[in-house]
Amino acid sequence: MTPELAAILRKDRRSLRNLWRVLSRESLFKVSFVLLFATAMLSGLFLLFLDGFRFLAEFGGAGFMITRRLFSLFFLGLGGMLVISGVVTSYSTLFRSREVPLMLTGPFDEGSIVLYKFAETAVLSSWAFIFIIVPFTAAYALQHGLGLVFGVWMLAFTAPFLVLCAALGTLITLLVVRWVPRGRTVGVLLLLAVGAFAYHTIMRVGSQSAFESPVFMLSRVVPGLRLASMPAMPSWWTAEGVDAFAQGRPVRGLLFLGTLTANALMAALLVRQLGAAMFFEAYQRVHGARAAGARRGRLLPATARVCGFLPRDVRAIMTKDIRTFFRDPMQWSQALIFFGLLALYFASIRSFRYDQLPREWRNMIAFLNVFSVAAVQCSLASRFIYPQLSLEGQAFWMLGLSPITTRRILAGKFWLAAAGMLSVSLLLIVFSTRMLAVEAQVRGVALAVMTAVSFAVAGLSTGLGAVFLDLKTSNPAAIVSGFGGTVNLVLSLIFMLAAILPFGMIFHLSFLQRIPAGAVPRALVAAFLWLALITPLTTVVPMILGRKAMNGRDY
Amino acid sequence: MIVIDRLCKRFGALKAVDALDLEVREGELFCFLGPNGAGKTTTIKMLTGLMRPDSGRIVLNGIDIRHDPVAAKRIIGYIPDMPYLYDRLTPREYVEFVGDLYRVPGAAVTDAIERELDRFGLSDYRDALIGDLSHGLRQRLIYVATFLHDPAIMFVDEPLVGLDPYSIRMIKDLLRARTRAGMTIFLTTHILAVAEEIADRIGIIHRGRLVALGTLDELRTESGRAGSLEDLFLHLTAGAESPVSAS
Numbered sequence: 001m002t003p004e005l006a007a008i009l010r011k012d013r014r015s016l017r018n019l020w021r022v023l024s025r026e027s028l029f030k031v032s033f034v035l036l037f038a039t040a041m042l043s044g045l046f047l048l049f050l051d052g053f054r055f056l057a058e059f060g061g062a063g064f065m066i067t068r069r070l071f072s073l074f075f076l077g078l079g080g081m082l083v084i085s086g087v088v089t090s091y092s093t094l095f096r097s098r099e100v101p102l103m104l105t106g107p108f109d110e111g112s113i114v115l116y117k118f119a120e121t122a123v124l125s126s127w128a129f130i131f132i133i134v135p136f137t138a139a140y141a142l143q144h145g146l147g148l149v150f151g152v153w154m155l156a157f158t159a160p161f162l163v164l165c166a167a168l169g170t171l172i173t174l175l176v177v178r179w180v181p182r183g184r185t186v187g188v189l190l191l192l193a194v195g196a197f198a199y200h201t202i203m204r205v206g207s208q209s210a211f212e213s214p215v216f217m218l219s220r221v222v223p224g225l226r227l228a229s230m231p232a233m234p235s236w237w238t239a240e241g242v243d244a245f246a247q248g249r250p251v252r253g254l255l256f257l258g259t260l261t262a263n264a265l266m267a268a269l270l271v272r273q274l275g276a277a278m279f280f281e282a283y284q285r286v287h288g289a290r291a292a293g294a295r296r297g298r299l300l301p302a303t304a305r306v307c308g309f310l311p312r313d314v315r316a317i318m319t320k321d322i323r324t325f326f327r328d329p330m331q332w333s334q335a336l337i338f339f340g341l342l343a344l345y346f347a348s349i350r351s352f353r354y355d356q357l358p359r360e361w362r363n364m365i366a367f368l369n370v371f372s373v374a375a376v377q378c379s380l381a382s383r384f385i386y387p388q389l390s391l392e393g394q395a396f397w398m399l400g401l402s403p404i405t406t407r408r409i410l411a412g413k414f415w416l417a418a419a420g421m422l423s424v425s426l427l428l429i430v431f432s433t434r435m436l437a438v439e440a441q442v443r444g445v446a447l448a449v450m451t452a453v454s455f456a457v458a459g460l461s462t463g464l465g466a467v468f469l470d471l472k473t474s475n476p477a478a479i480v481s482g483f484g485g486t487v488n489l490v491l492s493l494i495f496m497l498a499a500i501l502p503f504g505m506i507f508h509l510s511f512l513q514r515i516p517a518g519a520v521p522r523a524l525v526a527a528f529l530w531l532a533l534i535t536p537l538t539t540v541v542p543m544i545l546g547r548k549a550m551n552g553r554d555y
Numbered sequence: 556m557i558v559i560d561r562l563c564k565r566f567g568a569l570k571a572v573d574a575l576d577l578e579v580r581e582g583e584l585f586c587f588l589g590p591n592g593a594g595k596t597t598t599i600k601m602l603t604g605l606m607r608p609d610s611g612r613i614v615l616n617g618i619d620i621r622h623d624p625v626a627a628k629r630i631i632g633y634i635p636d637m638p639y640l641y642d643r644l645t646p647r648e649y650v651e652f653v654g655d656l657y658r659v660p661g662a663a664v665t666d667a668i669e670r671e672l673d674r675f676g677l678s679d680y681r682d683a684l685i686g687d688l689s690h691g692l693r694q695r696l697i698y699v700a701t702f703l704h705d706p707a708i709m710f711v712d713e714p715l716v717g718l719d720p721y722s723i724r725m726i727k728d729l730l731r732a733r734t735r736a737g738m739t740i741f742l743t744t745h746i747l748a749v750a751e752e753i754a755d756r757i758g759i760i761h762r763g764r765l766v767a768l769g770t771l772d773e774l775r776t777e778s779g780r781a782g783s784l785e786d787l788f789l790h791l792t793a794g795a796e797s798p799v800s801a802s
Contacts, residue, residue: 007655014652015643018684022643098639105603105633106656107625284607288566 030483049139071239086169089125093117095286114275122166153245160264167267178282313404314412349435360511367504369432374453378492385417385461387479390470406550418458456538463542464488467549502527562611571597573763584734586754587743594763595743603633632706636713638697642686657704671699690717711742751784761792
């Protein structure tokens with residue numbers, strides 16, 4: 001390690017130590033709330049996974065086979081999310097961080113800068129996944145009577161796996177930024193998505209007649225199982241290695257650990273070498289484009305016309321926000337990736353033959369899909385809508401001095417957020433329910449729930465964004481991860497559960513015949529009344545609180 | 556010594572820096588002036604290695620920055636107009652970090668922490684978090700840290716932004732003292748009175764081209780105007796299109 005890298009790591013250690021000073025200034029209530037939320041989330045996920053394992057155990061042979069393959073599937077899914085997270089995070093750490101110019105003018109070679117930023121990417125992109133890995137591992141260990149040592153093996157395999165995924169994400173970012181023509185990123189991403197979907201479809205069709213193995217049969221009901229069971233996949237090495245250790249076969253386990261570690265180190269080396277060769281050029285492309293002032297005036301030329309029916313001042317704010325959204329790749333790329341992945345999954349529903357499952361199963365999947373879209377919506381709203389007002393930052397004086405009331409500012413932001421979320425989520429739900437071929441009643445319920453979630457989450461994020469307004473912080477991640485951001489995310493998730501669960505439970509209990517068929521319509525009416533009560537409350541109350549907070553503060 | 560040879564940088568159709576030829580001598584305080592968008596920041600970014608020129612050469616004390624960027628960066632210091640500081644370090648820790656980075660001997664770092672933090676009025680804040688410091692105090696800290704490794708060449712972009720009169724005076728004295736000790740300083744500013752007061756030589760860039768170069772008296776003689784630097788600047792950047800030769 002070079003002395004420069006050692007110096008910057010020493011700086012990080014001190015910075016981390018000083019974090020305690022920052023935390024100790026926070027109110028006890030804030031810290032307790034965040035800790036309580038983290039504990040509740042870990043416990044909730046643990047119980048959910050445990051319930052899932054017990055459910056699978058009830059299936060006997062098929063359940064055993066699925067459980068056996070579950071680690072492959074788990075690491076495949078985790079790996080996919082980690083690579084995406086790595087792409088987004090590495091763009092931010094390599095090309096948007098204000099530390100990079102400092103390093104570029106300091107005595108660092110480009111390889112060292114990329115290596116350091118890659119390490120930062122690996123940590124930032126994967127720490128949150130602890131909230132999935134820990135409860136999953138604990139539930140699996142409890143269900144199968146495995147001891148603490150299983151957790152140690154899991155940790156030993158998880159570390160190189162995380163490094164490998166972060167390296168893949170960083171490499172993709174470097175290659176895209178360096179080689180994809182500017183302004184074509186969306187086209188290339190769409191092309192890649194279409195290509196991946198076509199490949200996936202061809203592979204499925206091509207192999208349908210050839211395979212009769214249990215994995216193939218199970219892959220009919222468990223998507224991704226076949227891919228997860230491919231011996232070339234790092235997720236398979238991880239799963240097999242963990243399984244080998246759990247079954248008392250340490251030599252086999254070490255073989256997989258060695259394979260995984262060697263590949264992770266190789267990937268890190270590739271990041272360093274390729275980074276040394278292309279980082280500076282890539283950096284020039286990102287910042288050269290910005291300096292050129294070559295912003296396209298043609299971006300959304302019709303925006304103002306489309307919003308023509310709105311008052312001019314509200315329209316001005318909305319147009320500005322739309323332009324800001326589309327000119328910030330961090331925002332639209334994350335929305336595109338997450339909603340795109342959901343769309344890809346919904347498009348695959350018929351290739352998994354979910355549409356031929358019994359009616360009750362299709363209903364359950366329909367509600368799980370509503371859950372998925374709503375969860376993505378909550379997280380994107382917390383990430384992008386909540387900090388919107390705070391990010392006005394230094395420019396807030398312009399809004400503050402302009403002859404527009406706080407109420408109209410908030411209303412403009414709310415309607416824009418609600419319209420954006422409604423259009424995407426309703427489209428996805430229509431798509432999902434059509435692919436599942438569910439009844440009109442279920443589709444109607446799903447659309448109603450999605451509409452309620454869109455309005456409530458938009459109201460919560462806009463209103464709480466105003467209540468916890470922070471004009472001093474320019475880093476959106478810092479705003480989002482603060483107390484207000486955490487409260488917003490927690491409340492959004494609670495609303496999502498409160499909105500979806502009653503309907504989901506009615507259909508589920510009716511399937512289990514715990515509710516007589518005649519009582520279902522009455523139960524649905526009660527659930528709709530509940531939804532009609534909580535949605536306006538969750539939408540309007542934060543907006544009123546936000547308006548009061550903004551009117552009452554000094555600028 | 557800074558040697559800039561036929562330096563060019565384009566952004567699409569815009570020529571940000573157009574065939575810039577310039578030499579800044581050792582121990583000289585050189586002020587680089589120009590209207591907004593003239594190419595000052597682009598030039599300084601290329602000189603500090605933040606931006607790659609399309610063509611041309613930059614040599615810093617005999618080191619070509621393109622061929623050996625790390626060696627070149629070891630001998631320079633750069634104070635940007637909006638410097639980045641680590642909010643979760645204290646001023647003392649930040650100076651120690653910079654000392655580690657440039658391999659400054661530990662005793663010299665300890666000495667600088669005592670002496671320079673005191674000189675810049677930061678002694679009382681040495682163990683406070685940088686995130687809690689005001690803009691002016693942060694600006695002072697960046698001077699302490701950047702001068703720590705005693706760079707042969709210093710680039711300063713808008714040195715006086717957000718500083719109080721006391722600090723401005725201190726910075727001006729510091730820059731003058733350092734040039735007397737042999738440091739080469741390349742400074743950009745919009746405060747023409749400062750350039751007039753402290754610069755050994757002045758260069759004016761307009762639309763990417765160097766339109767004036769010399770001491771204040773030489774500029775007056777060359778332009779045939781006897782007014783202040785402000786008059787000269789407004790005259791030269793209003794209509795001048797043809798470059799002058801570097802002296």
